Amino acid sequence: MTRYAFTFPGQGSQAVGMGKDLAAAYPEARAVFQEVDEALGQRLSAIMFEGPDDILRLTENAQPALMAVSLAIIRVLEAKGVRLADHAAFVAGHSLGEYSALAAAGTFTIADTARLLKTRGQAMQKAVPVGHGAMAALLGLDMATTHEVAAEAAQGEVCDVANDNAPGQVVVSGTVAAIERAVELAKAKGAKRALLLPVSAPFHCSLMQPAADAMAQALAEVTMNAPVVPLVANVLATPITDPAEIRQRLVEQVTGVVRWTETVTWLTGPGGVTHLAELGTGKVLTGLAKRINAEAVGTSVTTPADIDAFVAALLA
Structure with a gap:
């Protein structure tokens, strides 16, 4: 029996041009990019589509940009009759991808997720002086x-x-x-x-404690719903659904280990997942999945053609 987890990429997958083909093809994608732009009060979509690369790579831009593409794909899938709750047993994301996963699963609104990731990127950059x-x-x-x-x-x-x-x-x-x-x-x-x-900064180590403190404050002020399917958390590599625990684990994640090997091992073992669909920019997680479990089927869903093939497979 086919059983899916939807996974969401982390920093490093960003590239100039990201999301541009989605915006050209789908009004749902354009709406997500506009919503993120408005939430942040900046034309992030212009930086995503046209660059320059050094501005896109800034942590405070790359993080919400990667989330925006992932959520654009989720909204296009929904418009084509694919609801996450019907087709995914779990969600998981690599570092910032955990926020994309939670937005996809309805824990956060897109606007709140964009603002949280902007805050997270700025706080991580400020936590340690450049060069230290x-x-x-x-x-x-x-x-x-x-x-x-x-x-x-x-x-x-x-x-x-x-x-x-x-x-x-x-x-x-x-x-x-x-x-x-x-x-x-x-x-x-x-x-x-x-x-x-x-x-640009030493992520996921104890030097990031000031950023963890900033995220504790930001997350305390945001409305959080239980995700429609469980999140397999980075710092636990096991599923959680309680909003209070999700908030706690997101704070721990800033200084904690991204336990991706264990996450995929849990998903494809006790979680019973046979297929891992990476929704967003790039194919990094799809490549890692193969290295973690050669029997797992990995699918990268990035382009309009990928979306069509994925919808056909899910609705077959």
Whole structure:
């Protein structure tokens, strides 16, 4: 029996031109982009469609932009007779994608989600002065060895495991010197590759506590409904539905580990999911799903052609 989870991409998937083909093809998509623009008081859609790239890549723009494309796809699917509650057993999102997942599942309005992500992006950028934090991808090490590397590299500074993206693909985050030490230690311990990432701040580590505090305040002021299907939370890798717990986990997520390997493992194991549909820009999560569970069927739904094929498969 086919059983779907809908997943939503995180930062790094943004690209100039994102959403432009959707806006040209569907009034529902145009309405979402307009709603986000109005909620933020900026022409974010113009930056998404035309760039420049350096402005789109700013955390405070990339986060709501990625959500906007994901929600545009959700609204187009709804217009074609595909309701999330009827076709998805669970939702999950990678880091900021968790907000997209919750908006898709009705926990937040699109306008509130856009404002929350703007706040989140600004707070994450402000938490650490530029040049004081870094992140690195460590490829080819198991989690136990990665934790050893992080502990050894810290030396009284911050070096935390930030993202467990797939087996052998883990990201660490912290102060520049500690992360540089982690890169060298990882190579010495047999990593296939260890490289600094081109990010503007050290996400998902304890240095982000000021941003977590800002999100606790912002989330306390927003109306939250129970999602129409459970969210498999980044920091738990298990499903939750209670709005108060969702709020708590979203705050923890700012400094906590994105447990993506465990999330997909839970979905395709105890969750009984056979198909993972990635709704939004890019195909990063679809690629990770294959690395986590070779038997899982991953589908990337990004373009109008993807949407048509996905609707045909769901309504067949």
